[in-house]
Amino acid sequence: MSRQDDxxxxxxxxxxxxxxxxxxFETVEGEGTRAGFxxxxxxxxxxxxxxxxxxxxxxxxxxxxxxxxxxQEIVEKVKAYKSKHICFTGGEPLLYGxxxxxxxxxxxxxxxxxxxxxETNGAIGLSPFLEAVPHNNVRYVMDYxxxxxxxxxxxxxxxxxxLRPQDEIKFVIASDRDFDAAVKTLSDYxxxxxxxxxxxxxxxxxxxxxxxxxxxxxxxxxxNMQLHKIIWDPAKRGV
Numbered sequence: 001m002s003r004q005d006d007x008x009x010x011x012x013x014x015x016x017x018x019x020x021x022x023x024x025f026e027t028v029e030g031e032g033t034r035a036g037f038x039x040x041x042x043x044x045x046x047x048x049x050x051x052x053x054x055x056x057x058x059x060x061x062x063x064x065x066x067x068x069x070x071x072q073e074i075v076e077k078v079k080a081y082k083s084k085h086i087c088f089t090g091g092e093p094l095l096y097g098x099x100x101x102x103x104x105x106x107x108x109x110x111x112x113x114x115x116x117x118x119e120t121n122g123a124i125g126l127s128p129f130l131e132a133v134p135h136n137n138v139r140y141v142m143d144y145x146x147x148x149x150x151x152x153x154x155x156x157x158x159x160x161x162x163l164r165p166q167d168e169i170k171f172v173i174a175s176d177r178d179f180d181a182a183v184k185t186l187s188d189y190x191x192x193x194x195x196x197x198x199x200x201x202x203x204x205x206x207x208x209x210x211x212x213x214x215x216x217x218x219x220x221x222x223x224n225m226q227l228h229k230i231i232w233d234p235a236k237r238g239v
Contacts, residue, residue, distance in 0.1 A: 014102045015072040020045035020065035022091065024074065026081045030227045032141055032168055033194065034115060039085040040078050042107065044100075047091040049121050049151045071103050075110060084112055089119040094129060101132040108135040117141050117168075123154040126162050141168045142193070146181045148174035148200075157185075163193035170224060174200040179212050186221075196224035 022043040029039040045065040069077070078086060086107050094100045108116050115137055120126070122144045129140075142159060145151040149172065163169065169191065171182040179197075186195055197218075199209040206225065213221060 015075075015106065016070050017099050017102060018068045018070050019074070019096060019099055019103060021067050021069050021074075023066070024077050026083055028227065029085060029087060031198065031224050032117070032170070032196065033222075034085060034117065035225075035227055037085045037115075038083040039087050040081045040083045041087045041089060042074060042078065042093075042103075044088075044090045044093045044095070046095045047121070048095060049092070049123055049145065049149075049154060052148070052150045071106050074103060075106050078107065079110060084114045086110075086113060086116040087119060088116055090121075092121050092124065093118060094120050094124045094126075097128075098132075101129055104129065104138065105133045105135070108133060108138050113137060115139065119143065121145065121151075122159065123151070123156060125156050126159045130162060139166045139168070140193075141170060143170045143172065144182075144185065146171060146173070146178040146185075148178045148203075152181070157189050160189035160191040160193075163191050165192045165194075167193040169193045169195045170198055171195065172198045172200060173209055174203050176212075178204070179209070183216060183218070194222060195220065196222045198224040198226065 022045045024040065024042050026038065026040050029035050029037050088104060088107060093104075104116065104118065107113065116135075117139045118129075119141050120143065122142050126140060126142075140163060142163065145155055160169075171178070171185075173179050173182060182195075182197065197209060197213060199206045206223070210223060213223065
C-alpha cells in the first residue's frame with residue numbers, strides 16, 4: 001500500500017475517503033457457499049485485468065465511474081438495506097490498496113453484518129488485507145484466472161497458502177484445457193480454501209463439467225452455478 005495512501009490518511013478522516021463506484025444494490029447472492037442469501041452488493045469501479053469472458057465490462061475503462069462515494073456514504077447506503085450479508089466486488093475491489101482496506105473494515109464493522117465476502121481476481125496479494133482487516137466475518141473468494149481467460153500469467157500464486165478454510169477459490173472453466181490447468185493448480189499449490197469450478201456455459205456445458213469432475217475424482221471440489229444468470233437475463237444489471 002502506497003506512501004500516497006498514507007499521506008492522504010494522515011490529512012483526513014478515513015471515513016471521508018472517496019472511492020469510484022459502479023453500483024450498490026440488494027439481491028440474493030448468486031454463487032459460492034452463501035448462494036441464495038439476501039446480500040448487499042458494493043461494486044467498485046476499476047479492474048487490473050481484462051478477461052476475455054468478463055461479464056462486468058462496465059466496471060472498468062474505457063467506461064467511466066458512475067459516481068464516487070465516501071466510505072461513510074457507502075456504509076450508510078448499506079445500512080439502509082435489511083440484508084446481513086455483503087458482497088464486496090468490482091471490477092477488482094482491492095485495487096485501491098489502503099482505501100479498499102479501510103472500506104472493507106468499515107463494512108465488516110456495521111452492526112449485525114454476519115458475512116462480508118470479497119470477490120478478488122487473484123492478481124493482487126492478499127497479505128496486507130488479511131493483516132489490516134482481521135475480522136472474523138470477512139472472507140475472500142479468489143477468482144483464479146485460467147488460460148482461456150487470457151490473464152493466467154497475472155496470478156499471485158502466493159495467495160494460495162494465505163487462504164483459510166472459510167475462504168473460497170473460484171475457477172471459471174471454459175474448456176478442457178482450463179479444467180486440466182485448474183486440477184494441476186490445485187495440485188501444485190495446496191490450500192485450505194474451498195475450490196469451486198464454474199462453467200462457461202457457451203463452451204463448457206455444466207453437464208460436461210460435472211462428468212469431468214466425477215471422472216477426475218474431485219470429491220473436494222464444489223460445482224459452482226450462477227443463480228442470478230438462471231433467475232434473470234444473464235446481461236441484466238443490478239441483480
